[in-house]
Structures are given as structure tokens and as C-alpha cells.
Amino acid sequence: MTQTRQEFEARLRRIGVERYHDLHPFHRLLHGGGCTRDQVQAWVINRYYYQSRIPMKDAAFMSRVEDPKLRRAWRSRIEDHDGTAENEGGIVRWLRLAEAVGLDPDYVASEVGILPATKFAVDAYVRFVREKTLLEAVASSLTELFAPKIHAERIEGLLKNYDFANDASMSYFRKRLTEAPKDVAFGLAWVLDHADTQEKQDAAANALIFKTDVLWAQLDALHSAYVEPARIPPGAWLPGEGQALARAS
Numbered sequence: 001m002t003q004t005r006q007e008f009e010a011r012l013r014r015i016g017v018e019r020y021h022d023l024h025p026f027h028r029l030l031h032g033g034g035c036t037r038d039q040v041q042a043w044v045i046n047r048y049y050y051q052s053r054i055p056m057k058d059a060a061f062m063s064r065v066e067d068p069k070l071r072r073a074w075r076s077r078i079e080d081h082d083g084t085a086e087n088e089g090g091i092v093r094w095l096r097l098a099e100a101v102g103l104d105p106d107y108v109a110s111e112v113g114i115l116p117a118t119k120f121a122v123d124a125y126v127r128f129v130r131e132k133t134l135l136e137a138v139a140s141s142l143t144e145l146f147a148p149k150i151h152a153e154r155i156e157g158l159l160k161n162y163d164f165a166n167d168a169s170m171s172y173f174r175k176r177l178t179e180a181p182k183d184v185a186f187g188l189a190w191v192l193d194h195a196d197t198q199e200k201q202d203a204a205a206n207a208l209i210f211k212t213d214v215l216w217a218q219l220d221a222l223h224s225a226y227v228e229p230a231r232i233p234p235g236a237w238l239p240g241e242g243q244a245l246a247r248a249s
């Protein structure tokens with residue numbers, strides 16, 4: 001049976017409660033101060049791949065949208081990451097975090113050493129958005145409903161527990177606290193408006209589940225490779241590689 005708007009929204013939110021990656025042991029370790037410097041660096045390197053592909057998936061989405069109003073509402077997502085004349089953008093902010101944790105930002109941006117499973121998961125997200133219905137594509141972005149909470153926890157947890165964390169290095173997450181809510185308010189309303197049959201509601205809910213899997217798989221990959229007993233796949237980043245040159249003190 002088709003759910004009411006309220007029931008369907010509650011169903012989507014429950015997916016976050018049950019499956020979002022804030023429940024993953026790697027996030028608990030990171031936010032609680034339990035990560036070594038190598039593990040923080042591994043997270044920053046691998047998460048760069050997700051950051052770098054987000055604007056590409058949004059461009060893939062927009063290339064399929066025929067409604068100019070929808071494209072207009074969506075295009076700020078690309079600017080939020082790639083930047084504008086006034087706003088340096090999320091990718092530059094992420095590379096600032098990379099530098100703060102002791103990495104060479106050029107190494108991080110080169111994407112050398114990314115874990116294979118990170119690539120498979122993130123590439124699957126871009127492909128999903130390129131190939132599925134527009135409804136499924138928009139629904140898959142709704143994990144951002146749950147992101148502000150994790151970003152706020154992350155700012156607090158990192159500032160408390162790691163000496164690299166300061167206002168400059170946390171700027172990526174602070175900025176997302178204002179960017180994400182506007183995107184997700186639009187995306188949620190769009191999905192609630194367009195998922196008007198049971199079939200479409202199921203498809204949208206499954207798209208959101210798929211996306212929680214994309215996020216979870218990235219942390220599984222990190223945990224498996226860099227938390228004891230560490231199993232680093234061939235070709236992936238080895239602790240000590242890609243370090244920033246020591247600063248003159």
C-alpha cells in the first residue's frame with residue numbers, strides 16, 4: 001500500500017537510524033580519539049575519493065534532468081564542492097584538512113593509494129546516479145539528512161582528541177553544517193512529492209539503503225586495511241607515504 005507522506009518520511013528516517021555510517025566502529029574510533037595518526041591519514045586519503053566524486057555524480061545527475069528548475073536547484077551542489085569566485089569550495093577545504101594531518105595535499109589529490117573497495121563503492125554511487133531513475137538518484141542523496149549530526153559530532157570529537165584539529169582544518173565540516181540542510185530539505189521534499197505510488201516509494205527507500213551501503217562499505221574497507229589485524233591490499237597507501245615535507249619550526 002502507498003504510505004502517506006508522513007509515514008514514508010518516517011520510513012526514510014528510520015533507514016538512517018538503523019544503517020547510517022555513524023554506527024560503524026571506525027567512526028566511533030575516529031570521533032572518540034582512538035585512531036592513530038596513520039589511521040586518521042588513511043581516512044583522509046580515502047575519503048578524498050568520495051569528496052572528489054560527489055560533484056561528478058551531481059554533474060551526471062544534472063546532465064539527465066530536463067527541467068531547468070530542478071537543474072537550477074541542484075547546481076549549487078557542484079559549486080559547494082568545486083568552489084566559486086567567492087567560495088573556495090569543499091575540495092580545497094578537504095585538502096587543507098589533509099595538510100593539517102601531515103599529508104602532502106598533492107599526494108592526496110593524486111588519488112594514488114586509495115583502497116580498491118573505496119573505489120568500487122564510490123564508483124558504484126556515481127554509476128547508480130547516472131543510470132537509475134531521477135527519483136532513485138535524488139533519494140540516494142538523502143543520507144545527507146543524517147550528515148549534520150555526524151559532522152557536528154566529528155568537529156567536537158576531533159577538536160577534543162587530536163592536536164591537528166583547529167578551526168582551519170575543521171572548516172570543511174563547519175561549512176557542510178550550513179550547506180547540507182538546504183540541499184537535503186529540497187531533496188526530501190522532491191522525493192516526497194514524486195514517490196506517489198508504493199512502487200516508487202519502495203524504489204526510493206531502496207536507493208537510500210543502497211547509499212548507506214556505499215558509505216558503510218568505505219569504512220569497512222578502512223577498518224579492514226588499517227585497524228589491527230591490518231590487511232593492507234596490494235598497491236594501497238602504506239603508512240609513511242605521501243607525507244607533507246617537515247615544516248621549519
Ligand SMILES: O=C(O)c1cc(C(=O)O)c2c(n1)C(=O)C(=O)c1cc(C(=O)O)[nH]c1-2
Binds near residue numbers: 054146150176
Ligand atoms: O561526513 C559524512 O559522514 C558525510 C556523509 C555524506 C553522506 O551522507 O552521503 C556526505 C557528506 N559527508 C558530505 O560532506 C557531502 O558533501 C555529501 C554529499 C553527498 C551526496 O550524496 O550528494 N553526501 C555527502
